[in-house]
Amino acid sequence: MDTNTVFAQSISLKDLGIENAKVRYQLSADELHAITLQSGQGVENSTGALAINTGEFTGRSPQDRFIVKDDITKDQVWWGNVNIPFEPQAFEKLYNKVTAFLSNKEEVFVRDSYVCSDANYRLNVRVVTETAWSNLFCYNMFLRPEESELANFTPEWTVVCAPSFMADPAIDGTRQSNFAILDFTKKIALIGGTGYTGEMKKGIFSALNFILPVFKNTLPMHCSANVGEDGDTAIFFGLSGTGKTTLSADPERKLIGDDEHGWTNENTVFNFEGGCYAKVINLTEENEPDIFRAIKKGALLENVVFKAGTNEVDYDDVSITQNTRVSYPITHIDNVQPGLVGHNPKNIFFLTADSFGILPPISKLTPGQAAYHFISGYTAKVAGTEAGVTEPQPNFSACFGAPFMPLHPTRYAEMLSKKMKDAGVKVWLINTGWTGGPYGTGSRMKLKYTRAMITAALKGELDNVEYVDHKVFGLAKPQSCPNVPEEILNPRNTWEDKDLYDKKALELAQKFKANFAKFEEFANAEILAGAPITE
Numbered sequence: 001m002d003t004n005t006v007f008a009q010s011i012s013l014k015d016l017g018i019e020n021a022k023v024r025y026q027l028s029a030d031e032l033h034a035i036t037l038q039s040g041q042g043v044e045n046s047t048g049a050l051a052i053n054t055g056e057f058t059g060r061s062p063q064d065r066f067i068v069k070d071d072i073t074k075d076q077v078w079w080g081n082v083n084i085p086f087e088p089q090a091f092e093k094l095y096n097k098v099t100a101f102l103s104n105k106e107e108v109f110v111r112d113s114y115v116c117s118d119a120n121y122r123l124n125v126r127v128v129t130e131t132a133w134s135n136l137f138c139y140n141m142f143l144r145p146e147e148s149e150l151a152n153f154t155p156e157w158t159v160v161c162a163p164s165f166m167a168d169p170a171i172d173g174t175r176q177s178n179f180a181i182l183d184f185t186k187k188i189a190l191i192g193g194t195g196y197t198g199e200m201k202k203g204i205f206s207a208l209n210f211i212l213p214v215f216k217n218t219l220p221m222h223c224s225a226n227v228g229e230d231g232d233t234a235i236f237f238g239l240s241g242t243g244k245t246t247l248s249a250d251p252e253r254k255l256i257g258d259d260e261h262g263w264t265n266e267n268t269v270f271n272f273e274g275g276c277y278a279k280v281i282n283l284t285e286e287n288e289p290d291i292f293r294a295i296k297k298g299a300l301l302e303n304v305v306f307k308a309g310t311n312e313v314d315y316d317d318v319s320i321t322q323n324t325r326v327s328y329p330i331t332h333i334d335n336v337q338p339g340l341v342g343h344n345p346k347n348i349f350f351l352t353a354d355s356f357g358i359l360p361p362i363s364k365l366t367p368g369q370a371a372y373h374f375i376s377g378y379t380a381k382v383a384g385t386e387a388g389v390t391e392p393q394p395n396f397s398a399c400f401g402a403p404f405m406p407l408h409p410t411r412y413a414e415m416l417s418k419k420m421k422d423a424g425v426k427v428w429l430i431n432t433g434w435t436g437g438p439y440g441t442g443s444r445m446k447l448k449y450t451r452a453m454i455t456a457a458l459k460g461e462l463d464n465v466e467y468v469d470h471k472v473f474g475l476a477k478p479q480s481c482p483n484v485p486e487e488i489l490n491p492r493n494t495w496e497d498k499d500l501y502d503k504k505a506l507e508l509a510q511k512f513k514a515n516f517a518k519f520e521e522f523a524n525a526e527i528l529a530g531a532p533i534t535e
Helices: 029-038 088-103 132-141 198-215 244-248 289-294 367-376 409-423 447-458 498-522
Strands: 022-025 042-044 050-052 065-068 084-086 107-115 123-129 157-162 179-183 188-192 219-227 233-237 254-257 260-263 268-271 275-279 300-302 325-329 341-343 345-352 362-365 378-381 393-396 426-431 467-469 476-478
Touching: 029 042, 029 050, 029 132, 050 132, 084 088, 088 157, 088 179, 088 188, 107 132, 123 132, 123 198, 132 198, 132 275, 132 300, 132 325, 157 198, 179 198, 188 198, 198 219, 198 260, 198 409, 219 244, 219 341, 219 409, 233 244, 244 275, 244 345, 244 447, 254 260, 254 268, 275 289, 289 325, 345 367, 345 378, 345 409, 345 447, 362 367, 362 447, 367 409, 367 426, 367 498, 393 498, 409 498, 426 447
Parallel strands: 022 107, 050 300, 065 084, 065 179, 123 157, 157 188, 233 345, 345 426
Antiparallel strands: 042 050, 107 123, 179 188, 219 233, 219 254, 219 260, 260 268, 268 341, 275 325, 300 325, 362 426, 362 476, 378 393, 467 476
C-alpha cells in the first residue's frame, strides 16, 4: 500500500467501549510521522527515519504478560511463570478502565491490518493506539490491506495499546503498573503502562502460537526464513540477539521474513508479518547493509542516541539501552520473496549465543539432537532485550521462543520433528556467541565467519567433509569449511586453558540436563539420546 494514501473513511469504536474520542483511522506512514514530529514525541534522523523514545520500558517485561484463563485456554495452555493466568472478571474490569481512559483522549489512532501472508491462514487485526508512533509501528510490522479491502474489513482480533495508562496492582490484579494480556474468548490483546512497541507484535505472535497449532494444524515458529535461487527455503530459529534477522538478510537469497512464520501441512513457510524489527546496536553498513539501508523515511527507530550536535544516529551508544531497535516495512529491503511465502524447506539453523564459549560455531544434528536442542532452546539473554537484564545470562527458552509459546513445548517439538523428517531437512546448530573463552574473556564470533559457515551449509559444501563428534555434546563438527579458519571450528582449540574448557563443557552439559529434566517424561528414546554426556 502507498505510504502517502489518505483515507477519508472513518469508523466508530463504540463496540470496543471507546466513545467521544476523535478517531484517526488508517493514516498513512507519512501522516503518522508528521503527527509524531508535531507533538514533540519524536525527531527525524539524518536519513529521514523517525526516532522515538519508548519511555521506562525499552524491552519486553515477561513477568507482566498474562493470558486469561477461560474455557478455551484452561486445558490447553501450559500455565506457569511464562504463561501467567489472569481472571476473566479482572480482565473485564481492567479493559473497561483502559477504554474509558482512551475515551477521554483528543485523538485515538486506529489501523486495520492483518497477519499471515498465506491467504488460507489470514487473520484480520484492528489496532487501537494512544500514540501515532505506536500506530506507525503496526503499519510497518503487520500486513497492509489494499484500500479496496477496507470497506468490508471485519477484524477477528483487536490490539488496544495505551502506554500512559497505569494499572493499580492492588485493584487490577497486575504485578505492577504495566501489563500485556491476551484474552482468547474476546480476541483482544490489551497493553498498558509500557511504550515498548514489541509488546504489540509479540502479543499477536503469542495468539498465533495458540491458534495455528490448536485450530489450523500448522506449526508457528519464532524464526526467520529465506529462499535460494533453486527455491530451497532455509529457516533460522533463535531468540533476540542471536543473529536471526541479520543472518537471514542474505544478498544471494530472497527474504521471506525475519522473525515469525508458520509451516503448513502443504510444506509451505509463510511470514506472519509485513515488516522487520531489527536490533541496531553497533550497526554498520559494511556488516549489515540491508538493515542499514532500510533506515530511511517510514522506518521507526527506538531509543537510539544521536551524535553530539547532529541528527545522525550513534549506533554504538547504548546509554539508553542495548536493545536499540528499528522497525520498517519489508519493502524497504530490495531482495524480498514475492508474497512472503516459501516452499521446500531444506535447511534449518538453530542459532544460539553461547556466552560460555563451549559450543562449536557450526555442527550438524541428528533428528534426536535436533528435537533435544529445539526443546532446550539454549542461548544467552542479550543485555537490554528484557527489563532488568543488564548483561548476558545463560538461558534456556523452549522452542527458541518460550515467552511467546502458550502450549507445552513438546507440542511444538513433535510438530517440528515430524515436519523435519517428512521434508528431509538438514538441521544445524550455529553458535553466534563466544569463542576463545566465555563472555568477558573470549570474543564474539566474527559475523563474516558465521555467514561463511551458513553459506557453505546451504550450498552443500559441508556434505562431504570430515566430521568429528564433540566429546561432551556429541555434535558433529566439520573439520573444514570454505572461508573459515580451521582452528575455530573446534572450540576447545580456541581456549588457552584446554583443561578449563573441558571442565566448563561438562558444567554446561549439566545445565542442559538439569533444564531438560522437566521435559523427560514427555520425550521419546530418540530425543533423550540427543542429550550431552555428563559421565
